Amino acid sequence: MSTAPKTAAPAAGRAATKKELPEHFKAYKHVWVFIEQERGQVHPVSWELMGAGRKLADKLKVDLAAVVIGPEGEATQSAAAEAFCYGADLVYMVADNLLTDYRNESYTKALTDVVNTYKPEILLLGATTLGRDLAGSVATTLLTGLTADCTELDVDADGSLAATRPTFGGSLLCTIYTLNYRPQMATVRPRVMPMPERVVRPVGRIVSHPLGLVEDDIVTKVLSFLPDRDSAKSNLAYADVVVAGGLGLGSPENFQLVRQLATVLGAEYGCSRPLVQKGWITSDRQIGQTGKTIRPKLYIAAGISGAIQHRVGVEGADLIVAINTDRNAPIFDFAHMGIVADAIRLLPALTAAFRARLSPHSRDRIAS
């Protein structure tokens, strides 16, 4: 993965270094997506990547394969079966009970071995704590390039993966190529790519590969696992409606107004980064480049200026509504709809008005 380029100038210079792909890499074909499974659950980012991977594979006229790694048994089998419903042409599977918990050593071995044996041209992983842990180890083992946290994936005219990612805190975007090494690896954060449609399909070809380890080979042991309490776990990234507040709210007490509107809408609440830094809100609620990426149907931002680092986390929303006292706030440049108003007064009015509009009673009245 490239660190941030210093300026645009050397970037152009770099483009001139293109060479012919070494002979031994020519056997690398097809697009692969690593299916991330933890404790029997497939992370949705894997299916989002299958959507992106399908497009790349179609453009390159190659196969799309899913790589499913996990313990023997039901969960791993059904992850493989699901992969076909999300567009896989085939599945590579490493199923072994030593893979019950994610551990860097065993998963790196499993994925590296499958790559070396079946040689993909492109390998995509989710930029989650698991995916980033694994991708860094695999790419270094294979001595290939890895572009982290991409926001756009495409193949250019000569078939190279063009991976675009934000740099310098999102102020700029850069497109990165891995020209002379294979596979071309990239990670993408959850919710950056849209969720593809699931189409019921029969289970196709599954290629099993052995792990080839015994427990004594793996140094790291999982002593325990403390699942996040459901109440503590926000579903912010996958919520359909999100209401967020920023510094414009002025005080932590006023943030209540955001929570109240969220409750009436059955929405999740979020915030801009300064509120986390001030300790008003916990970090799992932060939206943006260094927080969560969201893709709701409706996003309401109150008292948020719309800095680029915030913007990159919300651009996938279907409808962005901004409330800001400053008519020139940058958020009005990318929101679909806005109102120049004091959020501290408007939020309670919105909460009341939505409550009236959405309550079952008002509907009953209309129905009768």
Added chain:
Amino acid sequence: MHIVVCIKQVPDSAQIRVHPVTNTIMRQGVPTIINPYDLFALEAALELRDQFGGEVTVLTMGPPSAEDSLRKALTFGADRAVLLTDRFFAGADTLATTYALATAIRKISTEFGAPDLVFTGKQTIDGDTAQVGPGIAKRLGLLQLTYVAKISALDLQARTIDAERRSEGGVQLLRTRLPCLVTMLEATNQIRRGAMADALRAARAPIVKWSAQDAGVEDISKCGLRGSPTIVKRVFAPAARSEKAVLIESGEQPAEALIDAIFKRQPALETELAALARGY
């Protein structure tokens, strides 16, 4: 005990501006800071040293001016600072960066004693990849613990470390063997202010400066731009949306006006919201 902490000097990106015409970063006058996540790593290392004894070496690869960050780290209480600087390192991507840093850590090992632990931050705010830590671990054959929120136990006799690692659905408590590499999450351990004695020492302390050759780099083609499998083809500013937001006039009943506008634009939302709201 010997701990090596990798820190990076980064531009304070809160203050970065992009030139509107040329799309280049305007670095002039942008102050540099120690990558914020690396300070959590440094503090964690200093706490372990205070508890178990030993030394903390800070290491950075960067331009000569990165010396400032190392001095800062010394004022916080680091015992030794190593600056890896050479024009051959310029333009490195993560693979080339990990080659250089791993080489330097080997050299540190022979010069100052083998590290029991290597710390890095979770990620940088300029490169922002979170890959350098795992890359160094792989190159040095170290075990790795990433996204560590807390080191819960260290046993120097048994050579084991227990740590809480953030995973997607919860926290894994892991035990692994030393030496190992830890990438630290942002935590509550704010960097200490540093003692007066350390500040005085830091001002005069010698900084170990190594070129690629000094550090023992054997293959210069694995460094910098030449050693980077990825190339940056294009740098550009995010596209502006063609239309600006439709501004709702905040008349008598701004809330109602806004809701009407929302439902007018996305009629399906009204039933969806009603269904969501009923869930409460």
